[in-house]
Amino acid sequence: xxxxxxxxxxxxxxxxxxxxxxxxxxxxxxxxxxxxxxxxxxxxxxxxxxxxxxxxxxxxxxxxxxxxxxxxxxxxxxxxxxxxxxxxxxxxxxxxxxxxxxxxxxxxxxxxxxxxxxxxxxxxxxxxxxxxxxxxxxxxxxxxxxxxxxxxxxxxxxxxxxxxxxxxxxxxxxxxxxxxxxxxxxxxxxxxxxxxxxxxxxxxxxxxxxxxxxxxxxxxxxxxxxxxxxxxxxxxxxxxxxxxxxxxxxxxxxxxxxxxxxxxxxxxxxxxxxxxxxxxxxxxxxxxxxxxxxxxxxxxxxxxxxxxxxxxxxxxxxxxxxxxxxxxxxxxxxxxxxxxxxxxxxxxxxxxxxxxxxxxxxxxxxxxxxxxxxxxxxxxxxxxxxxxxxxxxxxxxxxxxxxxxxxx
Amino acid sequence: xxxxxxxxxxxxxxxxxxxxxxxxxxxxxxxxxxxxxxxxxxxxxxxxxxxxxxxxxxxxxxxxxxxxxxxxxxxxxxxxxxxxxxxxxxxxxxxxxxxxxxxxxxxxxxxxxxxxxxxxxxxxxxxxxxxxxxxxxxxxxxxxxxxxxxxxxxxxxxxxxxxxxxxxxxxxxxxxxxxxxxxxxxxxxxxxxxxxxxxxxxxxxxxxxxxxxxxxxxxxxxxxxxxxxxxxxxxxxxxxxxxxxxxxxxxxxxxxxxxxxxxxxx
Numbered sequence: 001x002x003x004x005x006x007x008x009x010x011x012x013x014x015x016x017x018x019x020x021x022x023x024x025x026x027x028x029x030x031x032x033x034x035x036x037x038x039x040x041x042x043x044x045x046x047x048x049x050x051x052x053x054x055x056x057x058x059x060x061x062x063x064x065x066x067x068x069x070x071x072x073x074x075x076x077x078x079x080x081x082x083x084x085x086x087x088x089x090x091x092x093x094x095x096x097x098x099x100x101x102x103x104x105x106x107x108x109x110x111x112x113x114x115x116x117x118x119x120x121x122x123x124x125x126x127x128x129x130x131x132x133x134x135x136x137x138x139x140x141x142x143x144x145x146x147x148x149x150x151x152x153x154x155x156x157x158x159x160x161x162x163x164x165x166x167x168x169x170x171x172x173x174x175x176x177x178x179x180x181x182x183x184x185x186x187x188x189x190x191x192x193x194x195x196x197x198x199x200x201x202x203x204x205x206x207x208x209x210x211x212x213x214x215x216x217x218x219x220x221x222x223x224x225x226x227x228x229x230x231x232x233x234x235x236x237x238x239x240x241x242x243x244x245x246x247x248x249x250x251x252x253x254x255x256x257x258x259x260x261x262x263x264x265x266x267x268x269x270x271x272x273x274x275x276x277x278x279x280x281x282x283x284x285x286x287x288x289x290x291x292x293x294x295x296x297x298x299x300x301x302x303x304x305x306x307x308x309x310x311x312x313x314x315x316x317x318x319x320x321x322x323x324x325x326x327x328x329x330x331x332x333x334x335x336x337x338x339x340x341x342x343x344x345x346x347x348x349x350x351x352x353x354x355x356x357x358x359x360x361x362x363x364x365x366x367x368x369x370x371x372x373x374x375x376x377x378x379x380x381x382x383x384x385x386x387x388x389x390x391x392x393x394x395x396x397x398x399x400x401x402x403x404x405x406x407x408x
Numbered sequence: 409x410x411x412x413x414x415x416x417x418x419x420x421x422x423x424x425x426x427x428x429x430x431x432x433x434x435x436x437x438x439x440x441x442x443x444x445x446x447x448x449x450x451x452x453x454x455x456x457x458x459x460x461x462x463x464x465x466x467x468x469x470x471x472x473x474x475x476x477x478x479x480x481x482x483x484x485x486x487x488x489x490x491x492x493x494x495x496x497x498x499x500x501x502x503x504x505x506x507x508x509x510x511x512x513x514x515x516x517x518x519x520x521x522x523x524x525x526x527x528x529x530x531x532x533x534x535x536x537x538x539x540x541x542x543x544x545x546x547x548x549x550x551x552x553x554x555x556x557x558x559x560x561x562x563x564x565x566x567x568x569x570x571x572x573x574x575x576x577x578x579x580x581x582x583x584x585x586x587x588x589x590x591x592x593x594x595x596x597x598x599x600x601x602x603x604x605x606x607x608x609x610x611x612x613x614x615x616x617x618x619x620x621x622x623x624x625x626x627x628x629x630x631x632x633x634x635x636x637x638x639x640x641x642x643x644x645x646x647x648x649x650x651x652x653x654x655x656x657x658x659x660x661x662x663x664x665x666x667x668x669x670x671x672x673x674x
Contacts, residue, residue, distance in 0.1 A: 057571040064556070065580055069421040069587060100466055101435070152673055189673065227492050227518075230545030241518065248521050332423060339435025341466050342496065342514050342525065355514065357500055360432025362423050366500035366581075370514070378548040407571060 033393040036403025052384035059407040067367040071333025080166035082405040086125035089347040091170040097343035097354035109297035110174035119283040125348035133397035173309040174302035215270040219395040230375035233350025237263040238272035245346035269398040308334040333362030371405035418583040437463035469524040491515040494543035535560035556581040
């Protein structure tokens, strides 16, 4: 016979019985519109939020601790589990920072493939954001439309790397695979169809009375607040700061392709929605320019740096010295130089940076992930105050937070 | 209850082999004069603060300062030098080597398009001043630093654990923090949920997530040889096609050969 459960919930000494007619509501951590494991403690005056305390940590897996006890290549698949909506952007962020640390130049074909994958991931992430956000706000149709289109983008990822959600499609020093036959044709079909779909979504939402009522002047983040709270990505651009790391500190082929960075001074949820739609169009534009670039590249997809990166498989199988190198790199791991690196990338959610402190060992001495959603969740404590309880779900959805990378 | 952990030695994984003659190369540290903007910033800072060390590493300015100056330096950099964005803040543990924490503040200047890192070291028993009033983003970052590394922060309005539970002992990102639970840890949940008297009934907690028990019939561990609950394991392969022989009543039989797979999108 099982005894009564002895686990005692911890209520942070909150006073639920109050004198002043206010009510304390526990929102989450299991709530469909909390987008993961967000717990919010809301103090309500009627339907108005007077105080909000976000509480995180329900999805903590100790990624940074794991990184300190893994060789660099071993940690790469773990980064998938951070922002699991757009896994390649995490893989890339980590690989990019290690490449900076060891000073390896990636072959051009790998750069083309990486940039394509990053932009497909951006589209996947933005479609997922629109789908779930619209569902939170009450637009079921959009949810289904977006998921249909996202499915085609995920098929592309599956054709490339075999996985739909946790891709691990990037390696330190390049990419593991070349593009399969006919993949570029599928990609061009996808990007020719997508703008029509985006136009459909906008047709359904842009002038939609309910959509505008739920989003306009909701969740207003001033420019000063956005900078001070460390907001990045669309949230920062939605507050009138023209800052996109792809443009300002270009990596991969972003300095060779033409694209615009949309930004707005509206500062509210509706402005950010418009930015997401425009960013998808820009991603399509980038992908269109990348397709012809692929044919002009040499077939090499992994960098040549025997000290850090294994040789191609044919060489490992035929040449003794490559096999020895490979054995050492797999069993002991690469030993990057002593030093520190902070490498920021523009992930679909915002500025994703990896800080690595290397002591010359095969294990990083300290690895810190700057996950954009963490900072976007911290602003909730100021942002939710004076909004109605119905706006809470709209704002959480609009900030595009994903809890895999907040709790890490 | 959780127990405090007393060991002070580095518990992290170490390379199993080190070449005697291997000397790790160091990333080059350039003089701040190499970059025009960094040189100006460095000169402006040097006038009012003591800068222990300044160099450019991988295109970013690194400044080592006194820990007492952290708030004033960041305030100066924000207001005078236009580093308006604190993108990251955290600490690493050097307790075993020198009894210190190394704290870094990663700053970004949007107008200059430059990134700088301000570093300082404090002793384990001392505390650092909160920069929450300068950058609001330091609010949660300092809480995380306190929670995971155990750096104490002065004058933070709400310094408590953010990621680990409130009743947690120790700080997981310290090098002395154990990587695995000990003898007592395997009984922790059994004792807490059911009570000590149920140890025999339930058994110790299985903490190796990769463990597969081939004979475990209850958990369907033998793939393609699953048996119903409680029955003995069998070598007879289980049927993988779950469709009824003649189809289910009312429902047409599913014929794989008649189904169509779309190779291209419609």
